[in-house]
Each structure stands twice: as C-alpha cells, then as structure tokens.
Amino acid sequence: MSPVETHCPYCSLQCGMRLSGRRVPEVSSWDEFPVNQGALCRKGWTAAGLYGSRERLTSPLVRDRETGEWSAVSWDVALDRVADGIRAAQASRGPDAVAVFGGGGLTNEKAYSLGKFARVALGTSQIDYNGRWCMSSAASAGIRAFGVDRGLPFPLADVEEADVLVLVGSNLAETMPPAARHLDRLRERGGRVVVIDPRRTPTANRADLALQPVPGTDLPLAMGVLHLLVAQGAVDEDYLAARTTGWDEVRESVASWWPERVERVTGIEAAEVRALAAMLAGSPRVMVLTARGAEQHSTGSDTVLAWINVALALGMVGKRGAGYGCLTGQGNGQGGREHGQKADQLPGYRRIDDPAARAHVAGVWGVEPDSLPGPGRSAYELLDALGTDSGPSAMLVFGSNIVVSAPNATHVTSRLEALDLLVVCDFVMSETAAIADVVLPVTQWAEETGTMTNLEGRVVLRQKAITPPSGVLSDLDVIAGLADRLGSPVPFTTEPEEVFAELGRASEGGPADYSAITYDRIRDESGVFWGGERLFADSFAHADGRARMLAVEHRGAAEQPCADYPVHLTTGRVLAQYQSGAQTRRVRSLPDDGPFVELHPLLAGRLGITADDSVRISTRRGTMTAPARVVTTIRPDTVFVPFHWVGANRLTNDALDPASRMPEFKVCAASVTAHG
Ligand SMILES: Nc1nc2c(c(=O)[nH]1)N[C@H]1C(S)=C(S)[C@@H](COP(=O)(O)OP(=O)(O)OC[C@H]3O[C@@H](n4cnc5c(=O)[nH]c(N)nc54)[C@H](O)[C@@H]3O)O[C@H]1N2
Ligand SMILES: Nc1nc2c(c(=O)[nH]1)N[C@H]1C(S)=C(S)[C@@H](COP(=O)(O)OP(=O)(O)OC[C@H]3O[C@@H](n4cnc5c(=O)[nH]c(N)nc54)[C@H](O)[C@@H]3O)O[C@H]1N2
Ligand code: SF4
Ligand SMILES: [Mo]
Numbered sequence: 001m002s003p004v005e006t007h008c009p010y011c012s013l014q015c016g017m018r019l020s021g022r023r024v025p026e027v028s029s030w031d032e033f034p035v036n037q038g039a040l041c042r043k044g045w046t047a048a049g050l051y052g053s054r055e056r057l058t059s060p061l062v063r064d065r066e067t068g069e070w071s072a073v074s075w076d077v078a079l080d081r082v083a084d085g086i087r088a089a090q091a092s093r094g095p096d097a098v099a100v101f102g103g104g105g106l107t108n109e110k111a112y113s114l115g116k117f118a119r120v121a122l123g124t125s126q127i128d129y130n131g132r133w134c135m136s137s138a139a140s141a142g143i144r145a146f147g148v149d150r151g152l153p154f155p156l157a158d159v160e161e162a163d164v165l166v167l168v169g170s171n172l173a174e175t176m177p178p179a180a181r182h183l184d185r186l187r188e189r190g191g192r193v194v195v196i197d198p199r200r201t202p203t204a205n206r207a208d209l210a211l212q213p214v215p216g217t218d219l220p221l222a223m224g225v226l227h228l229l230v231a232q233g234a235v236d237e238d239y240l241a242a243r244t245t246g247w248d249e250v251r252e253s254v255a256s257w258w259p260e261r262v263e264r265v266t267g268i269e270a271a272e273v274r275a276l277a278a279m280l281a282g283s284p285r286v287m288v289l290t291a292r293g294a295e296q297h298s299t300g301s302d303t304v305l306a307w308i309n310v311a312l313a314l315g316m317v318g319k320r321g322a323g324y325g326c327l328t329g330q331g332n333g334q335g336g337r338e339h340g341q342k343a344d345q346l347p348g349y350r351r352i353d354d355p356a357a358r359a360h361v362a363g364v365w366g367v368e369p370d371s372l373p374g375p376g377r378s379a380y381e382l383l384d385a386l387g388t389d390s391g392p393s394a395m396l397v398f399g400s401n402i403v404v405s406a407p408n409a410t411h412v413t414s415r416l417e418a419l420d421l422l423v424v425c426d427f428v429m430s431e432t433a434a435i436a437d438v439v440l441p442v443t444q445w446a447e448e449t450g451t452m453t454n455l456e457g458r459v460v461l462r463q464k465a466i467t468p469p470s471g472v473l474s475d476l477d478v479i480a481g482l483a484d485r486l487g488s489p490v491p492f493t494t495e496p497e498e499v500f501a502e503l504g505r506a507s508e509g510g511p512a513d514y515s516a517i518t519y520d521r522i523r524d525e526s527g528v529f530w531g532g533e534r535l536f537a538d539s540f541a542h543a544d545g546r547a548r549m550l551a552v553e554h555r556g557a558a559e560q561p562c563a564d565y566p567v568h569l570t571t572g573r574v575l576a577q578y579q580s581g582a583q584t585r586r587v588r589s590l591p592d593d594g595p596f597v598e599l600h601p602l603l604a605g606r607l608g609i610t611a612d613d614s615v616r617i618s619t620r621r622g623t624m625t626a627p628a629r630v631v632t633t634i635r636p637d638t639v640f641v642p643f644h645w646v647g648a649n650r651l652t653n654d655a656l657d658p659a660s661r662m663p664e665f666k667v668c669a670a671s672v673t674a675h676g
Contacts, residue, residue, distance in 0.1 A: 004465035005030055007452060008044040009105075009445040010578050012151070012328040013176045014454040015040050016526075017047075019465035024051040025446045034526055035156060035454065039178035042576055042590065049587035050444070051466075055428050057441035058471035065437070075473065075481070082396070082438055083485035085421035086122065089394040095123035095373065099382055099392035102129035102341035103399025104330030107450025107462065108514075109499040110475045111332065112347055112506070113492060114398055115340025117479045120367055121488035125376035126392050128343040130400040131336050132379035133407075136660040137300030138290055138326030139337060144301075144659075145308045145548050146317075147541030148511050149337070149349070150457040151328035152289075154320070154534045160185045161321025162287035164279050166194045168218055168307055169293020169666075170327050173202040174575040176455075180206065194276060196221065197293055198570060199598070199640060200633035209276060212635050215570045215667035216557035217266040218294045221273070222306035223554065224262030226313055227254040228277035236315025243318070243540070246549035250309050253551035265554065267635070285322040286314050292329065292572065296665040298655040302552035309549050317547060318536035328455040330579075335453030338512040339503055343376040347503060348510020357510070364506045366490045378661030380407065380654055387418025394421035398475055401580035403431040407663040408621050409649035425478055430582040431646060442475050443468045449496045451522065458527035459517050511541065557667045558655030561637070565619060565669035567603065568638040569651060572666075577644035585644070595626040595647050598640040599672065604630045609674050616675035617641065619668050622650030625675045639672055 003018035016033025017040060019025040025048045031038035050056070060078030061070045073081075089097040100118045102111060111129075118127040135151065142149035159165060159182040173180045183193050183206050195207040196218060204210040213221055229235055230251055240247045259270035266273075280286050288311045294303050308317075308324050316322035328334050339347040350357035352375050362369040377385060383406060385391025395416075406412040416422055416435060424433040427444045447468035453459050473481075476499065480492040493499055497519050508515035517528045539545035561567060576591050578584040585592050597615045609615055615628045617639065624647035634640055641648040643665070653668035 003028060004463050005033070006446065006463045006465060007460050008040065008331070009047050009583070010043050010331055011176055012330060012333045012455040013179060014331060014452050014460050015044050015178060017044060019446055022466055024048055025466050032526070035456070035458070036178040039181070041177040043578055043584060046587050046589045047445070049589055050583055053428070053586045055586055056469065057427055057429060057439065058469050059441060061439040063437055078438055078440060079481045079485060082421070082423050083482055085394055086486060089420060093393060096126050097393050098122050098124050099126035099386065099395040100124065101379070101382070101395060101397045101400055101402065102127065102336070104129060104131035104134055104333045104336035106332060106336055106341070106399045106475065107452055107496070108332065108335040108339055108459070108503060109450045109496045110398065111336045111341045112339040112503040113476055113479045113499055115345070115347065116365060117483055117492065119372050120365055120490060121483040121486050121492070123371070123373060125343070125373035126382060127341060127376055128379040128382050129336065129341045130379065130405065131330065131333060131342070132661060133296070133405070133663060133665065134292070134329045134333055135295065135326055135337070137295040137297070137657055137662045138304050140301045140660040141304035141308060142326065144550060145305060146536065148531070148535070150531060150535060151334050152325035152456045153536055154323065154325065155456050157182060158321050159183070159287060160189065161285060162186060163191050163283040163285045164194065164287070165191065166196070166286070166288045167203065168196045168288065168290045169295065170289060170291030171197065171201040171203045171293070171572065172291070172327065173206065175291070175329070175573055176327070177575065192279060194279065198635045198638050209272070209279065211268050211272055211276065213266040213268050214635070215568045215638055216297055216299065219299055219303040219306045219552065220257065220262055220265045220554045221268060222303070222310050223254045223257040224259055224273050225277050225280065226250070226310050227257040228259065228274060229281055229310070229313060230254065232277065232281050234281035235313040239315030240313065244312055244547045244549050246551070247313070249551040250313070250549040253553070280310070280314060285319060286311065286316050287322050288324050289327055291327040293666060295326070296662060297667060298558045298657050298664045299555050300657045300662050301659040305550050305552050312547055312549055318538070320534065323536070332452040334455060334457055335451065335459065338453070339507065343378055343382070348507030348514070349512040350510045360509065361506050364502065380656060380661065380663050383412045383415055384654070386415040393419055395419055396423045396425070397432060398425045401430040401432045401582045403435065404580035404646055405643065405649060407649055407652040407665055408654040410622050411654070425475055426582070427472070428582055428586060430580065440478055441472045442478065443472050448474050451500060453530070454527070457529050457531060459514065459522060459530060460527040461519055461522040558664055559620070559653050559667070559669045561669045565671045567670050567672055569617065569619065569668050569670035570638060570640050570666050571643045571648045571652060572640065574642050574644065577642070579644065581644040595624070595642055595645040596629045597626050597672065598629045598631055598634050600634050600636040601630050601632060602636040603639070603672070604628060607672060607674060614675040616673050617651065617670050619651040619653070619670045621653070624648070624650055639670065
C-alpha cells in the first residue's frame with residue numbers, strides 16, 4: 001500500500017507527513033509539502049506513539065457518582081444516557097441549560113457540525129471553545145484593524161523576505177520548530193531578527209536584538225517605538241493618508257511615551273528601545289508577528305493593536321515580506337475560529353447577531369432564522385457559570401482538557417464538578433474525562449479524514465491512513481447520534497467530505513468563504529488559501545477599504561507584584577510536550593520530566609534555592625510545588641512554569657481582556673519559597 005499524505009496531529013504549522021502501516025502508523029517525510037518541506041519536530045516524528053498506548057479508550061464509559069466506579073457500556077446505552085440527561089436539563093431550565101465546549105484541534109468539519117448541533121439540535125446559545133484562550137486577542141484586534149482575521153495574511157515563507165522581523169512573545173524555535181529555518185534564511189540574506197520575551201529562549205538565541213520586558217508590558221513598548229518613529233520622521237505619511245484612518249489620534253496617544261518612561265514601565269533600557277526604533281526606521285520591509293506571549297493578557301487585544309499601529313505607521317501592511325501577522329497555535333486554530341463553535345459566530349466567520357447572516361445560514365441548514373439562538377458566553381465566563389443558578393447544568397466537551405488548561409483551574413474544576421451531567425469525547429482518559437459522568441471514545445487523527453486550516457489560512461486535508469480500533473466512533477458520529485435522539489429538525493451527516501461541502505455553502509459570501517474549496521483542489525494544490533494567498537495588497541476588508549488605526553492606552557497587568565506576592569509569574573510551553581499533555585505525556589518516546597519552576601540565580605540566591613530544590617510557588621488562587629531550574633536566561637523578577645502538567649493553572653489569573661475575553665495566562669503576582 002502506498003503511504004498516505006497527511007498532516008501532523010498537533011500545532012498550527014500542520015506539517016505535511018506520510019503515513020504507512022495498518023494499525024499503528026509509521027511516519028515518514030513528505031518533502032514536497034511546501035510549509036515544512038519534510039521537516040518535522042520531535043512531536044511530529046513520534047506522533048504515532050499514541051497508537052501503541054494501552055491507555056487508548058475503546059468503549060463508552062459511565063461513572064457512578066456514589067462510588068466513582070466506571071463501567072463500560074454499549075454506544076446505545078451511552079448515547080441514550082446523554083440524550084436523557086440533556087432532555088432532563090432542558091425540560092427544567094430551558095435550552096441554555098446545556099453547554100458545548102469545543103476545541104481548536106478539531107477539524108473544520110467537526111467544528112462546523114458542533115456549532116450547528118448546538119444551535120439546531122440543542123437550541124443552546126451556550127457554546128464556546130478553547131481557542132478563546134489561544135488567539136482570540138489577535139483575532140479581535142485583526143477584525144477591528146483590518147476588518148478580517150486571518151492569522152498570517154501571507155504564506156509563512158514570506159518571513160524570509162523581511163529585512164527586520166520582530167517576534168513579540170513567540171518562542172517558535174520550540175513551538176513550531178520547522179518554522180525557525182525561515183529566521184536562519186532571513187539572517188543569511190542579511191536581515192535581522194528581534195525577539196521580545198522576558199526569557200532569552202532558543203528563539204531569542206537566533207536574534208540580533210533580544211529584549212526582555214517585564215511580562216505584560218509589550219503595549220507600552222510598542223507605544224515607545226512608535227513615539228520614536230514619529231520623532232525621527234520615519235512614518236509613511238503617504239501610506240497613512242491613502243490606506244488608513246485614525247492616525248491623528250494614534251500619533252497623539254504616543255506623544256508622551258518617550259524612551260525613559262518606557263524604560264521605567266517595561267524594564268527595557270531606553271538605549272535598547274532606541275536601537276529597536278532605529279532598526280525599524282531604516283528598513284524597507286518590517287514584519288511584526290505576535291504570539292501568546294503578547295496576547296494572553298487582560299490587555300492582549302490592545303497590545304496587538306499597538307503593534308499593528310507600528311506596522312501601519314511604517315506603511316508595511318500589504319507589502320510583500322512585511323506587515324503584521326499572528327502565529328496561530330492549535331492544529332486548526334484558524335479554521336476552528338471560523339465556522340461556528342465560537343459563542344458569537346456562525347459559519348464563514350459570520351456574526352450570529354447579524355440578521356442577514358442568520359437568514360443565510362438558517363437557509364442552508366433548513367431551519368427558521370428565528371429558531372437560532374443569539375450569542376452565548378465566552379469560554380471562561382461559560383465555565384465560571386456552570387452549575388450556578390443562571391448557568392448551564394450539563395456540558396459536552398469535544399477536544400479540550402479543561403482541568404489542566406483553564407486559568408484558575410481549581411475554581412473551574414469545582415464548576416465542572418457542580419454539573420448534573422458532564423460528557424467528554426476523547427480518545428484517552430484526560431484529567432477532564434476523569435471527572436466526567438460519561439466518556440465517549442472517539443477516533444483520532446490518522447483514523448479519520450477532515451480538513452484543517454493552518455496558520456497561513458491554508459486549508460489542508462488530513463486523510464485517513466489506518467483502521468480505527470473497534471468500539472470507537474468519530475466525533476461526527478457522536479454529534480449525529482445525539483441529534484437523532486434529540487429529535488433534531490434536520491439530520492446531521494457523518495461523511496466528512498459531505499460536511500465540508502455543506503460548510504462551503506454555509507460560509508459562502510462570509511468573511512471566511514470556503515465555497516470554492518474542495519478536497520480534490522486541496523490534494524492538487526498542496527492546500528488552498530481561503531481569501532487568496534496574500535491579503536491587503538490593495539485594500540483592507542472594511543467597507544471603505546482602509547485599515548483602522550486605533551489609539552490604545554497602557555493599563556498594565558490586572559495583578560501587580562506586592563509585598564506578599566513579589567514576583568511576576570508567567571507560563572508557556574516546552575518543545576517536547578503539547579498543550580495539556582493529554583496526548584504527548586502518553587507518547588513514551590517523548591521526555592516527560594514533569595513541571596518545573598524557572599528562576600534567575602539572583603532570585604534563587606536571595607531565597608536560598610539551588611538547582612533541583614523543591615520550590616513552592618503561590619498566588620492568590622493556589623499553590624504548587626516543582627523542582628527549581630536556575631537559569632540566567634530569565635528576568636530576575638520573573639518566574640516561568642510550563643502548563644503541560646496539572647499545577648500551573650491553579651496559579652494563573654482569570655482576569656479577562658474586555659474585547660476578546662482572553663484570560664491573563666501570561667502574568668500574575670506570585671510568591672516563591674524553598675519547600676521542605
Ligand atoms: N512544543 C509545543 N509547541 C506548541 C504547543 C505546545 O503546547 N507545545 N502549542 C501550540 C499552541 S496551541 C500555541 S498557542 C502555540 C504558542 O506558541 P508561543 O506563543 O510561541 O508559546 P508560549 O510558550 O505560550 O509563549 C511564547 C513566549 O512568550 C513569553 N512570554 C511570557 N510572558 C510574556 C510577555 O508578557 N511578553 C512577551 N513578549 N513574551 C512573554 C514566554 O516566555 C514564551 O517564551 O504553540 C503551538 N505549538
Ligand atoms: N497557563 C497557561 N494555560 C494555557 C496556555 C498557556 O500558555 N498558559 N495556553 C492556552 C492555549 S493557547 C491553549 S490552545 C489551551 C489548550 O489546552 P486544551 O484545551 O486542554 O488543549 P489540548 O491539551 O490540546 O486538549 C485537547 C484534548 O482533546 C483531545 N482531542 C484531541 N483531538 C481531538 C478530537 O479530534 N476530538 C476529540 N473529541 N478530542 C480530541 C485530546 O486528547 C485532549 O484531551 O491551553 C491554554 N492554557
Ligand atoms: S511543528 Fe507542529 S505540526 Fe510540525 S511536526 Fe511539530 S507539532 Fe507537528
Ligand atoms: Mo493555543
């Protein structure tokens with residue numbers, strides 16, 4: 001049998017790979033696929049490891065609440081039980097008594113079906129997903145500034161053509177390693193790389209200028225850079241006049257951000273701020289890319305707007321090898337936010353409160369527009385409301401391990417436990433599945449077909465390569481089975497290519513229009529970009545074709561260090577683990593060293609901590625202990641904990657960005673002490 005061309009089960013690069021084998025796939029390279037050209041990171045090479053795992057779920061399970069015991073049941077029994085629970089909840093408290101929580105790792109077909117299932121079969125407004133914790137701040141800023149949200153509005157390889165690349169809060173050498181080659185090529189060409197991160201990461205080791213700000217201060221840094229660009233006469237007035245609105249207010253807003261003030265707020269020396277501005281001022285092609293370091297803040301969307309203002313002021317957006325982009329994170333981080341699993345959204349990136357959008361989508365679905373619910377709660381607000389008087393009493397989870405990855409996780413876990421019914425679809429017993437009432441075992445990655453939209457807006461096809469074990473069904477089967485039991489007014493198809501065609505019709509005419517994309521075209525063209533390869537060359541997506549420059553203000557992190565909690569805590573990723581670790585912690589060939597606390601020798605010395613000592617770290621919300629890693633690469637006032645294991649999120653702050661509802665994963669106030 002010839003190998004199947006498909007894509008990695010993990011991040012938004014969606015590296016192409018070939019799979020052979022019948023029950024356990026074997027990974028080999030697919031050199032012709034343009035995004036990664038055969039390169040994979042360690043997680044990609046070992047992705048098949050999950051198939052040998054004894055922890056694979058192959059039977060529906062129900063848990064006895066009294067004894068905590070699990071029993072294996074048939075699919076009919078399990079789905080009947082879920083449908084009964086849904087009916088009971090909705091009978092007493094209305095359609096919104098049932099919530100749905102989706103994921104940015106789901107294929108477009110699943111995300112679309114899930115959104116339709118919630119609105120049509122359940123009639124609930126209460127649906128949102130983990131992408132709210134991923135790139136929602138950049139999405140909200142992109143929509144406001146450009147009128148459309150596509151993570152990178154150009155192919156990733158354009159990065160190589162920049163003269164200066166500014167990475168704000170991205171550690172791509174560890175989070176999308178095959179992408180790091182673009183940085184190397186850019187530098188070989190004589191271009192320069194700037195990395196802004198409180199830690200000197202492997203990405204920063206590839207930089208010509210590495211700035212280490214206090215966490216949560218990327219916004220005033222951008223203001224300071226723009227202040228200097230104005231002072232130096234480096235802004236492109238012709239571009240601003242022809243292609244933007246709002247420049248006067250923005251110029252005014254940066255007037256008082258002189259470098260010494262920036263230094264006081266960000267901890268970056270005034271001379272370094274000047275060095276950055278000078279580098280940008282003289283460069284024909286400047287590209288700014290943000291990632292979670294800049295975005296996962298209660299000020300995240302304004303921070304992105306501040307950096308977009310820098311790129312616009314230099315006249316860079318729409319120019320090849322320049323501009324602004326967000327490095328989306330999850331496998332389908334882009335497509336997952338386009339087709340309706342978001343609380344305020346219908347397929348095609350349409351708004352659920354737009355009457356024309358409701359009429360179009362209802363027409364495709366075969367229901368009355370008035371039957372569709374309105375917008376629901378955002379991810380964290382939804383979790384926070386579970387089991388309360390006004391919140392849902394039942395929830396279905398598809399593709400998220402909330403217990404590990406939600407902020408203020410002890411509180412969130414208690415909300416999950418307060419539900420009358422928690423249903424989790426997964427292929428392993430994740431920490432969230434472990435507290436569910438019903439666990440439904442689903443097919444994974446190489447066992448099923450579906451499309452993903454990568455960080456460039458390129459729609460790619462994951463093709464089924466191996467036979468699933470008996471006893472599992474796909475998420476699409478689960479959705480259709482429940483819709484049927486609940487007496488849905490319209491049927492749900494389980495054939496991915498048919499679902500994709502329907503998604504195309506539902507998205508037609510919307511901002512993210514997939515109507516011209518087919519599986520065949522994806523196969524023939526190495527993926528298809530929605531909206532075209534490069535956006536913004538001539539105009540932006542607002543009605544007048546202009547970008548909006550929006551003045552923002554420095555507010556700072558929601559929680560500032562104080563006598564009791566004197567250091568900044570930030571969180572993030574390591575190369576060998578993925579997200580909540582539900583998948584990668586079960587791949588035996590990947591190192592699973594457990595969590596750690598990264599801190600500077602100056603801080604460690606003051607606290608009497610040496611390498612590998614057990615450290616207790618506490619915030620207003622919780623405590624964890626982990627071994628110390630004493631490194632000179634982090635700011636002395638900041639500690640870092642990876643979030644792939646239970647613990648980090650017991651500490652994190654649930655303060656939300658007012659526009660995107662993104663929680664402040666990347667900064668809170670903590671105390672650190674030697675433990676035991
Ligand atoms: N190995 C691995 N790769 C992944 C993932 C994974 O779990 N593991 N997940 C995927 C997903 S979903 C995502 S969203 C992406 C995320 O990709 P990245 O955004 O690159 O990853 P993070 O580690 O969350 O954050 C990046 C950096 O932000 C820095 N940082 C912390 N606070 C601040 C701040 O206030 N300002 C600035 N400028 N920087 C700050 C951290 O030190 C960290 O090095 O990775 C994707 N790829
Ligand atoms: N402190 C801190 N917390 C964070 C972050 C941070 O930087 N710091 N980052 C945030 C970000 S950017 C993200 S994206 C989230 C991610 O965090 P999670 O939402 O927990 O994401 P995953 O760990 O990918 O969880 C996916 C779960 O669904 C299962 N799964 C995978 N594919 C499928 C599928 O197709 N169908 C079904 N039914 N199940 C599937 C997996 O086995 C796993 O249990 O974490 C957020 N939490
Ligand atoms: S970079 Fe991302 S998509 Fe590529 S192999 Fe690694 S995890 Fe998979
Ligand atoms: Mo993410």
